Amino acid sequence: MEKTKQGQIQITFHWIYIVIAGAIILLFFVGLVVKQKAVSEEQLSFEVVQIMESIFTAAEVSESTKNSIDISGLADTEFFFNCEDGVSNFGIQEQGTRVQNSINPMFSMKTIQAPRLVLWSLPYKLPYKVIDFLFVIPSNAKYVLIGEDDFSDEFERAASTKKETDENGETPELTPREELLKIDVEYKEILQIDPGASSHVRLIVVNDNQPPDIPSSSKLSTLPDDKVSAVVFSGNTVQYYRKSANSFVQDGSPVPLIMVPGERQAAKYAAIFAGDDDIYKCGMQKAFTRLTYLSEIYTSKTADIIDFYDGQTDNICYSTFTSIGTNNIQQEFNVYLSAVNTCNVAITLSEFDSCTSLIVSAVNLMTLNKDMRDTNCIALY
Amino acid sequence: MKRTKRGQVHMSETIAVLFIFFILVLFGSIFYYKYSEVSFNQQQDELFARRAIDTTTKTLFLPELLCSKGDAEAEQFCFDMMKLKSAESVFADNKNYYFNMFSYAKITVKQYYPEVPDGGTDTWTIYDNQKPDTTKTKPTYFIVTLKDESQQSNGEPTYGFGVVTVEVYS
Secondary structure, eight states, X not given: OOOOHHHHHHHHHHHHHHHHHHHHHXXXXXXXXXXXXXXXXXXXXXXXXXXXXXXXXXXXXXXXXXXXXXXXXXXXXXXXXXXXXXXXXXXXXXSSOEEEESSSOEEEOSEEOOSEEXXXXXXXXSSSEEEEEEEEEETTEEEEEESOOHHHHHHHHHHTTOOOOOTTSOOOOOOHHHHHTOOEEEEOOGGGOOOTTOSEEEEEEOTTOOOOOOOTTSGGGGSOGGGEEEEEEETTEEEEEEEETTEEEEEEEEEEOOOOSSSSOHHHHHHHHSSSHHHHHHHHHHHHHHHHHHHHHHHHHHHHXXXXXXXXXXXXXXXXXXXXXXXXHHHHHHHHHHHHHHHHHHHHTTOGGGGHHHHHHHHHHHHHHHHHHHTTOOOOO | OOOOHHHHHHHHHHHHHHHHHHHHHHHHXXXXXXXXXXXXXXXXXXXXXXXXXXXXXXHHTOTTTEEEETTEEEEEEEEEHHHHHHHHHHHXXXXXXXXXXXXXXXXXXXXXXXXXXXXXOOEEEEEEEOOTTOOOEEEEEEEEEEEEEEEEETTEEEEEXXXXXXXXXX
């Protein structure tokens, strides 16, 4: 069969045309798939962050509870937490999606990558309940107590959901649910610490001790510096430390703990679970902003209590707590209110030391409130 | 220039193929656009429902309203009337702060028992921030105990009940 030159050119052109058109079509669909993948990933991370925010909200308001959330499906995802100027950010590392919050104090390590999270909520009281603190604890973090005092015992019991021994002196086993809520806390000497697969090891040093140097023979020395940290409680202050080679160096300056006496002091627990002093101070700043507004409500309640007993001269509540005298609720509350306002301003400037007078007036208010309650009078809280 | 019949048929064929191809691409695009629109609306609805739940949860556990018992845990689903009465003005005075908490919403508490005598107040709007161009509202109702320490009986506060309504605007 004879092939003409024109026919050959036509066939070649035809194939070039098909290849170009095919390539353009292919490119169009590849572009569409790539774009869709990026959009889907962003949408997924947005949904994950939104859902987690809802879980955090629900966990936070459930006062004094621990919840375990399984995030094994997101085990490869690293979450970040930071807080600056009273506004915290939470989101997925290297993704644009994040949630900002200026209300709820959330205390967590700076980054978290774990198969499970324990969400622990404790009410912050000064002396009345101000807000619930939420501690976000990765299941693969290890907390090691160095030194022993009443607080360390209380913390170990509370964190590891330890049960009291029964009448036979035996400790009942934890239920599967309680096992999930367990936080890895133990007393250990620094040489004995085995980080295993822990994402972070935090030393909790009590009794005014200093964090010990890390012997080069210890397993802890093999962990990267950013995976090991320490908090030291001395008196009513907390000092953060970070690992630097085989020793610990101070991270920021000591921060006073603003709290009233009692068990489960949320401000102290928060110091343990906060990633660093910035996250801690920022969370406390949120609490103090709330305290300022909440105090306005209690100002009004104090006035209502005074009004209620006004003129009831034969009533013990009037003569003891609301009439002009040394034990007057109005007077005590005014002192407290002034300390709250001073402290709130100071905290925004990171001057926690100015809050010492607030602790004194909060304790006085707590005592007065207890007296009023014991005398069957209307108490402030 | 001479045009052959075969060439014309070939050209028409190509145009027809291209036409069908673009029609298919158009159908695909319309389908994708509609799917995205439905999916987006669905997501917005989910977010809205989640916000309504979050707002209700936050309201029910507000330390500004909750009844307390000294150092003991707060009484659940109980509002202190003495606090409730002043909450409205405190929330209004600090609108920016509470907006970050409740966003566009309206929160009211209505007392049902004991009945309030004529002329008395039985409804408190503690927070009201309506969205100017609102398209949807989602009300949630919850029964709460109302503790009134100013109405004492045998030295004990009286307890009533009411309904807290949280309306969220979209």
